[in-house]
Amino acid sequence: GDSVTQTEGPVTVSESESLIINCTYSATSIAYPNLFWYVRYPGEGLQLLLKVITAGQKGSSRGFEATYNKETTSFHLQKASVQESDSAVYYCALGDPNTGNYKYVFGAGTRLKVIA
């Protein structure tokens, strides 16, 4: 079946340092999956952070970016300089555009703690 594997948390990073959260996927039943990063801040629901629907393209939002790499089946999340407000749980997910992209396969989530 389809699956998503991401960096196991918690991940602790000092403010202004760089961040990378790894995400690799296996999409055996989806020819061209769409890839997503969601974020859940404390006390809130999941929010879409960024999405990329075309292999080779990069998505970016709020200083985060991720590139859809079909060769390595990866979609790593990066940020050059994190802030305390980035502390949250980050989820990588894949969706099937042929079914409307609602039946996501999620990774387990990576809890990020940014310390001052």
Place this chain on the structure above:
Amino acid sequence: DPKIIQKPKYLVAVTGSEKILICEQYLGHNAMYWYRQSAKKPLEFMFSYSYQKLMDNQTASSRFQPQSSKKNHLDLQITALKPDDSATYFCASSQRDRNQAPLFGEGTRLSVL
């Protein structure tokens, strides 16, 4: 203001009882979904409804029954509760359109004792 409202935020139940998780969305979306996240597991897709009709069901147990009384409501009834049902249940919605990412509610954390 939250556009997807889930009630209650926290719920404690005893084994064998029945509970209903409420979800309302005020985004004008025509499709709604339920996901579940058990401890240390990824979010798992459960159901999808479009125009108040069941479109997809990935939940093996009939103890989980979605109920849609209005097009912007999708409640989740769970009967004969078990401790393994303890999880956070997330409601989501979207326009039934390709490539649109669903928006999620804050979740209902259910604990079954």
